[in-house]
Amino acid sequence: MIRPDAPVLLEIRDLHASVADQPILHGVNLTLRAGEIHAVMGRNGSGKSTLSKVLAGHPAYTVTGGSVRYRGEDLLALDPEQRARIGLFLGFQYPVEIPGVSNLEFLRVATNARRQEGGEEELDTFAFEDLVNEKLQVVQMDPAFLERSVNEGFSGGEKKRNEILQMALLEPVVAILDETDSGLDIDALRIVSGGVNHLAGPDNATLLITHYQRLLDAITPDYVHVMAHGRILRTGGKELALELEQRGYDWVDAEPAVLEAV
Amino acid sequence: MVAAPLTTAAAVAAPVHPWVGALLAGLPDPAGLRPESVLAAQAALAAAGLPSRRQEDWRFTDTTPITAVDPRLLEPGAPAPLPPVAEGHQRVVLDGRAESLEGIAWPEGIEPLGDEEAQAVLGRCLGTAAAKESDWPVLVNSAMSPAVLGLRVRGAVAPVLELVSDAGEAQGVLPLRVVLLLEPEARLELLQVHLSGGANLTSVVVGAELTSGAELRHGVVATGAAGSVLLARLAIRQAPGSRWSLATVSRGWGLVRLEPRVVQSEGEAETRLRSLQLVDGQQIADTHSRVRFDGPGGQLEQLHKVVADGQGRSVFNGAVVVPRAAQRTDASQLSRSLLLSDRARVDTKPELEIVADDVRCAHGATVSRLQEDELFYLRSRGIGAAEAARLLLRGYCQEILGELPAAAAIWQAPSFSAGPETP
Structure with a gap:
């Protein structure tokens, strides 16, 4: 939903970042306003996942230039946990398995950290179980997964559902979903995208990172951005995704900005 | 090993490690079923002295904490409070x-x-x-x-x-x-x-x-x-x-x-x-x-x-x-x-x-x-670095703790893990 007067939630300006001294992002510009769904598409290695990790504050990535403002605040100055507490959420491409840590406890500790930041009361185990059972329905997840270790032995689809369950509990202001569609069969894709649609509202924004059009059949983006060589080369509406689907990415290499970069 | 005579340990001729010597000297005369086997063990202990890092079995293990212990039988004091059964x-x-x-x-x-x-x-x-x-x-x-x-x-x-x-x-x-x-x-x-x-x-x-x-x-x-x-x-x-x-x-x-x-x-x-x-x-x-x-x-x-x-x-x-x-x-x-x-x-x-x-x-x-990716995953959900490390550590230990009887958890509780100095 595009509303030109909606408040800006995330403003990325000329962002440069590197990992292990290898520059990956070469000046990304992107603005997310409340109510908007953005899709970032691009080939492997274009910098899409790096962008998501930099925004979430992964310690392996170094910002070498530019700025990111989250509701006017300097996001890059905050620890990853603080970014999450004020409403930034990263859905992982490969959710991490954590043996021995109960999924239910993990979800409760995370939810309470976010609530506390918002000045809300912490939930005890009983109140939290009520909440989590309600949210499970968003992703049609079996409550048995709450009793297991975080993501341990979950199938690809179950891991992604668990990500969306976390999103449902944390009610982020800006959700970045990194290849949430990868590894999903048709049913899981339907459930996961249904969850994302359910959670997207006029007061939050969603950034979808994906390779494929099929996710965008289920979640309609307001903007589609094409990323290559660490920059956003082109921005358009959802029809741009269809164009990519038909033409592939080869044409990207002929773009003047790319020729300039390589 | 020295073939020690089956008399009291004090009679062993070779120089005995002082800690071992003091322990042996303070022991009562062996009673019970097989006093000779106890005497044999005492003689063998006198000959062995303390384990040393020159022995393959103790190569990485410093045994000096043993010598800091008073070498005599412990007198049981008043029983410390134990958690309920x-x-x-x-x-x-x-x-x-x-x-x-x-x-x-x-x-x-x-x-x-x-x-x-x-x-x-x-x-x-x-x-x-x-x-x-x-x-x-x-x-x-x-x-x-x-x-x-x-x-x-x-x-x-x-x-x-x-x-x-x-x-x-x-x-x-x-x-x-x-x-x-x-x-x-x-x-x-x-x-x-x-x-x-x-x-x-x-x-x-x-x-x-x-x-x-x-x-x-x-x-x-x-x-x-x-x-x-x-x-x-x-x-x-x-x-x-x-x-x-x-x-x-x-x-x-x-x-x-x-x-x-x-x-x-x-x-x-x-x-x-x-x-x-x-x-x-x-x-x-x-x-x-x-x-x-x-x-x-x-x-x-x-x-x-x-x-x-x-x-x-x-x-x-x-x-x-x-x-x-x-x-x-x-x-x-x-x-x-x-x-x-x-x-x-x-x-x-x-x-x-x-x-x-x-x-x-x-x-x-x-x-x-601690795995960086696991830590980051927890932190990316709003869990502070110290709390995330604590969760991961507990998860790591849980694989073994989970094998103990459920009631063993009481022995892990902080009030009892620090020994009797806590009331």
């Missing part, structure tokens, strides 16, 4: 005194074992190896001739048998000895708890004979303090069809040395070893395990976990002996260590002696820090 548990407090073992109402399936038979069972469990210098923890225990808790187990015993010792803040050495004979098809769940809150040494020898089809689920929770020492030998003999499942958790000791040793006398038995040792500060934790298959078709599944922080030192040596007779042995051993500090140190070594050719013996060792 959990439902379904029967507790026996071991304080080294024979009187404390009298008049206990044993649950159905458990009865005391005669001294003679207990000696015979223990002899079979310890084997001939018990006389060697490398068996110092057994030697020092034998020399002190502790009261023996000997039990015969028949059928499936319902309650968890909880054996608890607490050396508290008392000075000295507390020797304990337990012998179990599990009759065919007997089943027992045993939880050993050893506590200390001061500079003392708890010396434990447990011998258990598992006859055919017997099953022993065995937990050990050992919580000490700076300056406290625990030396424990668990000597197990397994007949075919038997199953021994051990889970040990130790933390807080100045020095702890655990020696699970099992012999599958004719193979065809199952051995499952799980251990977790946590070291911090200047602590040293050492596990020397040995599993020997004296027949075909035996199984071993071993997982040793370590958390090393501060300047703590952790030692693991896992011997697996598979002679020619032990065809079709299926053994696996994994050692996993978590290093939380740059100054902590981990020495880990598998020791496989495999002669049989048709066997599967897998082994592996990992030493790592």
